[in-house]
Amino acid sequence: MDHIYQHFRQEERHFIDQASEWKESVMNSYAPKLTDFLDPREQEMVKAVVGSSTDVCLQFSGENMERKRALLYPDYFVPSHEDFQLSLLEIGYPSKFVSIEHRQVLGALMSLGLKRSKFGDLLFSGDRIQLVAAKETESFLLMNLTEIGRAKVSLSALDWSERILHVDEMLEKTATVSSLRLDAVAASVYNISRQKIGALVQTGYVKVNFRVIEQPSFECREGDTLSVRGHGRSKILSIDGRTKKDKWKISYGIQK
The missing domain is CATH 3.30.70.330 (RRM (RNA recognition motif) domain)
Structure with a gap:
């Protein structure tokens, strides 16, 4: 599992272990396994666990949906919409x-x-x-x-x-930040003072990858989804290196 762990944060290992159990269950019982609804980050982790396995296949419910159920199944099984x-x-x-x-x-x-x-x-x-x-x-x-x-x-x-079809649109922007700390990145993305963002983080109003983070010093990474209560959602699209003044250049999308 180490090769999977290295791509995710320490606190995400519990979910990776759970996804591994789902995969083993399908392999041992030779029957499909349906999960509850997963957020995009959890979907990414399930994909990593299943990987290119020839014994277990993976499919998610509902196109153009954010939260989806995952169906892990053996190769003989042909999933339909009803199976979700x-x-x-x-x-x-x-x-x-x-x-x-x-x-x-x-x-x-x-x-x-x-x-x-x-x-x-x-x-x-x-x-x-x-x-x-x-x-x-x-x-x-x-x-x-x-x-x-x-x-x-x-x-x-x-x-x-x-079903109502709804697609979130992101407005792409760039910024330079003093560090990749959550308070520094969120302050720049949402145009809020770092002090105010720090207070919002500590009161549980800020999420990273759909999880409440209460440490302003939490380090953001490329691909992270941020949300601040009352200010919407954003995503770090890329971290583009340092400037001559030793600041970080980032590209991000913010929900319209």
Whole structure:
């Protein structure tokens, strides 16, 4: 496993070990293994674990989706959409009188006791809101998700073909930073003072690769996805070396 570990951070080894167990399970049982929803970083780690194995194949659910379920399966198996066990739910609410934000939907779902890994993307288009969830949670959600914020809501199950298509657009920019510390990079990317970013980091409002990081000194790497609550998401596209003044040149994309 050392050859895989070296490409990821120390704190990510637990997930790599878990993905390795999934792979071994498929090899030993000769049967497919379906995971919960994985964020993009976890998907990357599963890909690394499965690698170019001829014994275990890998496929992810849903094109143009951020959070996906992974299906690991033996070479004889031919996966179909149904094997991913996805539920598409539309959230009905009095849109003429109230508005519902992403964070409110997320909060309502978590308040029901659901793990984040049991539901995928939240899709917005105008007044329409859809939720992608694990099929095994569909009945529970239809019965229990009745309120978001102060708005009464109702859910209805839809066919997958009715899914709202949404693609995040990134505006590419460049910057020079004094170091690759999280507080230095985020301050430059979001045009916020380093002191304020440091406070946001320490209060748990900043994530790197979808994980809360509370150390301002955390070192950013190429490919990292950053998000700051209330300020959106960005991604470090490349680290382009040092300037003559010994600063780091970076290229990044920021969500429009």
